[in-house]
Each structure stands twice: as structure tokens, then as C-alpha cells.
Amino acid sequence: MHDIREIRDNPEGFDAALARRGHEPVARQLLALDARKRAAATAAQEAQSERNAASKQIGQAMGQGDTEKAETLKAAVAKLKDNMPALEDAEREASAAFDTLMARLPNIPAEETPDGESEDDNVYIREWGTKPDFDFDPKEHADIGPALGMDFETAAKIAGARFTFLRGGISRLHRALGQFMLDINTSEHGYTECNPPLLVRDEAAIGTGQLPKFSEDLFQTTDGRWLISTSEMSLGNSFREQIFAESDFPMRRTALTPCFRSEAGSAGRDTRGFIRQHQFEKVELISAALPQDSEAELQRITACAESILQKLGLHYRVMQLCAGDLGATMMKTYDLEVWLPGQSAYREISSCSNGGTYQPRRMNARYRPEGEKKTEFFHLLNGSSLAVGRTLVAIMEQYQQADGSVRIPDALHPYMGGITRLEPAL
Structure with missing residues (x-):
């Protein structure tokens, strides 16, 4: 707004x-x-x-x-x-x-957001790590996944296209990733863990900007509520219709939730594999910051998301989105793009964004500067830390072995009950 x-x-x-x-x-x-x-x-x-x-x-x-x-x-x-x-x-x-x-109306871009019309105009910022070197031709996760318990056919029989049934070790690895991300965000980065609703009212979807313009991207229940497409919808609205003291900031919240997206505008895109699903899990970071501190908070939230990739040893790069590729509610965004050797391409795994006062205005979420009677709108930021399914895909492709097995990153061993490698079924 x-x-x-x-x-x-x-x-x-x-x-x-x-x-x-x-x-x-x-x-x-x-x-x-x-x-x-x-x-x-x-x-x-x-x-x-x-x-x-x-x-x-x-x-x-x-x-x-x-x-x-x-x-x-x-x-x-x-x-x-x-x-x-x-x-x-x-x-x-x-x-x-x-x-x-x-x-x-969408948010207006920050002055420092580069001009451009599409993702082709996004600006390279930096990268971390190196591309893994294989002595064999690396495969896509959709090709090695079925032997590891990534079952697309069963899911299609149950729910249709763009769903996946995980079983065995790969299901445990998926669960381990979410728990690992939450633990890092809470213990190392100072975020408060939350367990928010997965269904929201119209007012909440309007507050974070999914409504009215993007209703076709959401699933709606028979009682008129909306399934969240990201826990940004729930976590962001946890500030709505409140007035905070200046001393309350920054406020940082995180959650691991299922997310649901109709993918209405993605016909023909990523139809194979685990990349673009109707149902997926994601760990979200939400930060409420004073206007003068929000740029520093954006750098911090991006670094928090990067730290997960670094601990997992996954090669990635950071891109700043141009004005034409920004999400509708955001004024400045960094995308983290992880390397997928099977596709020989970088794919988005996190977006870290500053929306300024756009969402707080829609939610009527304010703060009172110290010593002032008048209230003002604070800034709200968000970032994925990370999309769990896409992180699983990145591990499968970057840690794959010639025999079809997948080595599990050391950081996840404490979560895997002694499993250090996913082995293909014979």
C-alpha cells in the first residue's frame, strides 16, 4: 500500500x-x-x-x-x-x-534496485564455493530420485501432477533439512521459532499482498479461507493492527511450514521432478525493522540464508533482482541461486527482500518513535531459509555419486540417525 x-x-x-x-x-x-x-x-x-x-x-x-x-x-x-x-x-x-x-498496485523499487525488464537483467553480486567436479556425467535429481525413494508415480495417483511421495531415507533427509534450518535460525541467528496457522482470512492475504491481484496462485477452502503459499502470510500478519515501541525492534520470527501454490502461471515449467510443486515445505524468516535499520537488516537476513547453504557445502551465487523482476510487494531483493549440475544451471533457492512500509500499511502495523505521540509505519522484510525441497534437490545433484548414491552433508549427520549416504534400491 x-x-x-x-x-x-x-x-x-x-x-x-x-x-x-x-x-x-x-x-x-x-x-x-x-x-x-x-x-x-x-x-x-x-x-x-x-x-x-x-x-x-x-x-x-x-x-x-x-x-x-x-x-x-x-x-x-x-x-x-x-x-x-x-x-x-x-x-x-x-x-x-x-x-x-x-x-x-505493486511496491515501488528502491533507488538502488537496478533497472531492467526481466531476470536476464538481474545483477551478479557474488558467489560462494566452487562447482563440484565429477568424473562422470552428473544426472538430474528426477533421474536418480526414484531409486532413492522419490516417488512421482504414486503421488500422481493420489493427488495428480506436481506432487511427490517420499519414502525411506530421502524422506528422513527432507525432515532433517527443515529441522537443521530451524535450529540454525534460532540458535545462531536469534530468530524466534513460531508455529503459525496454515489457513488465513482475506484480510491476512491482503495484508501481505497475495490478494487481490494474485488470487489465482492460491488455493481456497470451502469456508473461504486461503491455504498459505508461504508462511510470510502468517508470520507477517502476526504484526497486524498493533502499535509497537521503538525499543521492540528488531523483531525476528521463523517458521517451518507446508506451503501450497496453484502454480497457475507456470504451465509447462519444471514439470519434471521436485522443483515446482503444489505442496512443499519452506523455512521462512521475517524481520520487522525500523526504517533507518532496514537496509542493514536486509544484508543480515541474506547472510542468515546464505549460512545454511554454506554449512551444507552447496555452491551458490547471489543475484540482485532488477526492477522488472521484483516481487510485487518488494522494493529490493537478493536471490540465492544454487548450482544444479544435473541441469547445468543455477536455480533460485531463496529470495531475501525488503518491502519497506508496503505491507505494514496494508496491515495497519505501526510503531511509536521514542518521545513522540504520532505513530509511523516500520519496515517488514522476509527471506527463505530455505526452500526445503529445492535444498534436497541441490544436495542430490551436488553430492551424487557414480553408483547413484547420494552422500549426506556432514552438518546433517546428527539429524540422520547414523545414515551418511542414500543408497539406491537394488
């Missing part, structure tokens, strides 16, 4: 910022709706004030015995009363039109 006062002050600048994302100019339309909304509200308020004043004058006229004046005033009050519903409807309609357009 945006501050209409800033748009009034600089409509050209607002349109220019949106244009960096490939969005058409909208400031003139917003300001027209804003003027209509304010005019409707003023008309309703003035009518109510006239009604209140006339009602008071009726009592005075009656007290003075001026029946004729009292009757004239009663007629005026009755007319105002009859007109009030239409004025109130006009105000509601104007407000709804304004709010609908405002809610569908």
Missing part, C-alpha cells in the same frame, strides 16, 4: 517509479478517485452537521413556542435524513474504488 499524501505531492515521481516495473501511469487516476472520495466524505459530513444543527434548533424553537419554525426545521431534517443513505453510499463507493485500485 502507498501513502496517498506522497502521491499528491509528487504524482510524476510515483508514475516514474512504477514505470521502472513496467507499470502504466496511474497517479492521475488515483488522484481523481482520491478527490472523489474526499468530496463524498465531505458532503456526507456536512449533511450530518446540518442535520445535527437543525435538530438542535428544533428544540430551541419548541422551547420558544415557535411551532411554525419547528415544523419547517423538522421538514429540513427529514429531507436531510432521506438524503443521507445516498450520500453514505456515494462515500462507500468512492472509497471502495480508490481502495481497490490502490490495493492492486
Whole structure:
């Protein structure tokens, strides 16, 4: 959500910022709706004030015995009363039109976000580790997975495409990854572990920006709730409709949850394997920070996500997203892309982003600066630490052996009950 006062002050600048994302100019339309909304509200308020004043004058006229004046005033009050519903409807309609357009607008990019139209314009920042060297042709995880217990056929019989049934050691490795990520985030990085709802109301989905624009990417239950596509939806909304003290910041929360995505816009993409699923698990990081500290917090949250990859010994690179590739709610993002030797490609495994005040405005989540009476919006940041399934895929491909087995990274041995290698079924 945006501050209409800033748009009034600089409509050209607002349109220019949106244009960096490939969005058409909208400031003139917003300001027209804003003027209509304010005019409707003023008309309703003035009518109510006239009604209140006339009602008071009726009592005075009656007290003075001026029946004729009292009757004239009663007629005026009755007319105002009859007109009030239409004025109130006009105000509601104007407000709804304004709010609908405002809610569908994306965040504006940070000044330091590079220009560009697509992922081809993203900027390389750094990389960690080296690509593993094989003395055989590495395979994709979808080819070595079935022998290790990654069962696509059974899942398809149960639920259809884009689901996977894990069994045996690979299922344990999947569970171990989630627990490992949570333990690092809580014990080393100071995040508070949470167990949030997997279903949210409309207001929560609006608060983090999934609604109204991206409803087709979500699954909805029969009672109207939404299955979370990321625990950002639950963790972010844990701050909604609250006022915090300046001393409360930073606030850092993490959760391991299932996530559900319809993948409505991904027809034909990643149809093989475990990369793009309707159901997957992810460890999320959420940070609430003071505006002046949010850039440092973005660097911190990115480093926290990177530390998981480093402890697992997985080669990756960091890319800064250009304005045209940003998520709708974010103003600055770093993607962590892990190397998949079977595909001979880097694939996103985490996005670490600063959304500024965009989501807190939608949630009405504020703080009161020390010594001030007026409240302000804080900044909300998020990052994946990490997508569990994609991390499993990265381990399968980077740690694969010539015989089809997969060596388990040392950091996960304490979670695996003595299993140090996934062996293919004979």
C-alpha cells in the first residue's frame, strides 16, 4: 500500500517509479478517485452537521413556542435524513474504488534496485564455493530420485501432477533439512521459532499482498479461507493492527511450514521432478525493522540464508533482482541461486527482500518513535531459509555419486540417525 499524501505531492515521481516495473501511469487516476472520495466524505459530513444543527434548533424553537419554525426545521431534517443513505453510499463507493485500485498496485523499487525488464537483467553480486567436479556425467535429481525413494508415480495417483511421495531415507533427509534450518535460525541467528496457522482470512492475504491481484496462485477452502503459499502470510500478519515501541525492534520470527501454490502461471515449467510443486515445505524468516535499520537488516537476513547453504557445502551465487523482476510487494531483493549440475544451471533457492512500509500499511502495523505521540509505519522484510525441497534437490545433484548414491552433508549427520549416504534400491 502507498501513502496517498506522497502521491499528491509528487504524482510524476510515483508514475516514474512504477514505470521502472513496467507499470502504466496511474497517479492521475488515483488522484481523481482520491478527490472523489474526499468530496463524498465531505458532503456526507456536512449533511450530518446540518442535520445535527437543525435538530438542535428544533428544540430551541419548541422551547420558544415557535411551532411554525419547528415544523419547517423538522421538514429540513427529514429531507436531510432521506438524503443521507445516498450520500453514505456515494462515500462507500468512492472509497471502495480508490481502495481497490490502490490495493492492486505493486511496491515501488528502491533507488538502488537496478533497472531492467526481466531476470536476464538481474545483477551478479557474488558467489560462494566452487562447482563440484565429477568424473562422470552428473544426472538430474528426477533421474536418480526414484531409486532413492522419490516417488512421482504414486503421488500422481493420489493427488495428480506436481506432487511427490517420499519414502525411506530421502524422506528422513527432507525432515532433517527443515529441522537443521530451524535450529540454525534460532540458535545462531536469534530468530524466534513460531508455529503459525496454515489457513488465513482475506484480510491476512491482503495484508501481505497475495490478494487481490494474485488470487489465482492460491488455493481456497470451502469456508473461504486461503491455504498459505508461504508462511510470510502468517508470520507477517502476526504484526497486524498493533502499535509497537521503538525499543521492540528488531523483531525476528521463523517458521517451518507446508506451503501450497496453484502454480497457475507456470504451465509447462519444471514439470519434471521436485522443483515446482503444489505442496512443499519452506523455512521462512521475517524481520520487522525500523526504517533507518532496514537496509542493514536486509544484508543480515541474506547472510542468515546464505549460512545454511554454506554449512551444507552447496555452491551458490547471489543475484540482485532488477526492477522488472521484483516481487510485487518488494522494493529490493537478493536471490540465492544454487548450482544444479544435473541441469547445468543455477536455480533460485531463496529470495531475501525488503518491502519497506508496503505491507505494514496494508496491515495497519505501526510503531511509536521514542518521545513522540504520532505513530509511523516500520519496515517488514522476509527471506527463505530455505526452500526445503529445492535444498534436497541441490544436495542430490551436488553430492551424487557414480553408483547413484547420494552422500549426506556432514552438518546433517546428527539429524540422520547414523545414515551418511542414500543408497539406491537394488
